[in-house]
Amino acid sequence: MKPPAFTHHPCRTVDEAVGLLDSASDDSKVISGGQSLVPMMNLRLANPAHLVDLNGIPGLDGxxxxxxxxxxxxxxxxxxxxxxxxxxxxxxxxxxxxxxxxxxxxxxxxxxxxxxxxxxxxxxxxxxxxxxxxxxxxxxxxxxxxxxxxxxxxxxxxxxxxxxxxxxxxxxxTPNGSSGWYFEEVARRHGDFAIIGIVALLTLAGGVVSDARLTVFGGAATPVRIPAAEQLLVGVAAADVDADLLARAAAETSAALRPSDDIHASGDYRRHVAGVLTTRGLRTSLERAVAGS
Ligand SMILES: Cc1cc2nc3c(=O)[nH]c(=O)nc-3n(C[C@H](O)[C@H](O)[C@H](O)COP(=O)(O)OP(=O)(O)OC[C@H]3O[C@@H](n4cnc5c(N)ncnc54)[C@H](O)[C@@H]3O)c2cc1C
Missing domain, CATH: 3.30.465.10 (Uridine Diphospho-n-acetylenolpyruvylglucosamine Reductase; domain 3)
Incomplete structure (x- = not known):
């Protein structure tokens, strides 16, 4: 499918791009890689009259x-x-x-x-x-x-x-050397958008968890941090993080989410998998943090 007609504005400076965007902001879109915008235009989900193209601006690719x-x-x-x-x-x-x-x-x-x-x-x-x-x-x-x-x-x-x-x-x-991370998503095929996914980052100071971050994506309208699960870990010695604590963190993650059902998965499935990934993500992050500190 082809997109609706539009005017392409290749820009040479950010000021030029900002000026063009400002002159018709209701009817213009910035285009960078075009890998989301162009499919949306082809599907008639987006219909901008003007595309403000950043790709020719020197120095923006650092x-x-x-x-x-x-x-x-x-x-x-x-x-x-x-x-x-x-x-x-x-x-x-x-x-x-x-x-x-x-x-x-x-x-x-x-x-x-x-x-x-x-x-x-x-x-x-x-x-x-x-x-x-x-x-x-x-x-x-x-x-x-x-x-x-x-x-x-x-x-x-x-x-x-x-x-x-x-x-x-x-x-x-960027994290310091005493941090460990984890990334995992469940998708129908590699390269598909996630049905549900998790990112974890744990930091140790003197063998104790000083910072814990846990983000779920695919479970709400935006990615969400799970403070109730994170707080269970902070202040706990790495050696004391056991299966019971991880199970409690997993339960907090599942409880924090209200994902809806769609053609890819039910909300209950997403909640359950988010809990499973929480356990795995926190355990592996901790192991990586211990190995690096
Ligand atoms: C087959 C296929 C599979 C894909 N799978 C995945 C996937 O698994 N995971 C995933 O995350 N993505 C996926 N994508 C999307 C891809 O990663 C896009 O590259 C990305 O989402 C948007 O980056 P872009 O540079 O292409 O942005 P564009 O398509 O150029 O722009 C996307 C939107 O952001 C706005 N925008 C872009 N740059 C700026 C800027 N600098 N300032 C202000 N607004 C801006 C645009 O106006 C537009 O609204 C997939 C795309 C395709 C075609």
Missing amino acids: IEVGDRTLTVGATARQHDVERSAHVTTAAPLLAAALKHVGHPQIRNRGTVVGSLCHADPAAEMPAVFLTLGGHVSAQSPSGTRTIAAEDFFDSYLTTALEPNEIATAVTFD
């Missing part, structure tokens, strides 16, 4: 490591991020999760920032961003601002970005 941060520019391809030595060292969780985003052909074109802006609740990148923490850098005619990970996702396919705002980069906080 992948840079800072002090406990990793910054990925708006046009950096998922494939390049996945293969970057900076990423596999500073944020191996991000590299591992990217392997589940569609297929290599999709990742050759799709961008990490585009995936965050698209905000599909079953997508991998939003859940990784929420778990690692960090911020999106955004630019509009009013200037620049940053939006923290916990404030970025509003609802299904909806973010805190204004209609005339462009995300220029995402900065992930």
Whole structure:
């Protein structure tokens, strides 16, 4: 199927892109990799008259490591991020999760920032961003601002970005050496969107869990952290994290979710699997944290 007619605006600067977007923000869309937007246009689920194309803007495709941060520019391809030595060292969780985003052909074109802006609740990148923490850098005619990970996702396919705002980069906080992570999703086939998935990150200080983060995706309109499960772990010595504690964390995860039924799975199935993945994710994260500290 072909998309409806539109005008393509290849931009050379962010200011030009922001100006174009602002001039017709009700009827314009930013295009980065086009791997979500173009299928939606082909299916007539999106019908923008103007496409503001970021791909010709020099300097937007950087992948840079800072002090406990990793910054990925708006046009950096998922494939390049996945293969970057900076990423596999500073944020191996991000590299591992990217392997589940569609297929290599999709990742050759799709961008990490585009995936965050698209905000599909079953997508991998939003859940990784929420778990690692960090911020999106955004630019509009009013200037620049940053939006923290916990404030970025509003609802299904909806973010805190204004209609005339462009995300220029995402900065992930990167964990220290005493952290262990886990990523797993259940999907019908490798490369499909998740029916349900989990991201975990545990940090140890002196053999005690000092920080616990657990995010479920595919179970609500946005990825969600599970504070009740996280709090069970914080302050507990690694040696004291036993099957009973993990089972309690799993129960908290299942109880926190109200997923609906759809053609892929029932809400009850998603709740049950989220609990199973919680146990597995926390146990493996802890083992990795112990091995690294
Ligand atoms: C067959 C297939 C399978 C896929 N499987 C998966 C999967 O398993 N998991 C997954 O997460 N994704 C999957 N995708 C989607 C893919 O990962 C997309 O690349 C990603 O969701 C969006 O990135 P993009 O750069 O292509 O964004 P685009 O398609 O260009 O844009 C997506 C949306 O974000 C907005 N946007 C993009 N960039 C910006 C910006 N810098 N500032 C403001 N707004 C912006 C656009 O206006 C649009 O609304 C799949 C796609 C296909 C075609």
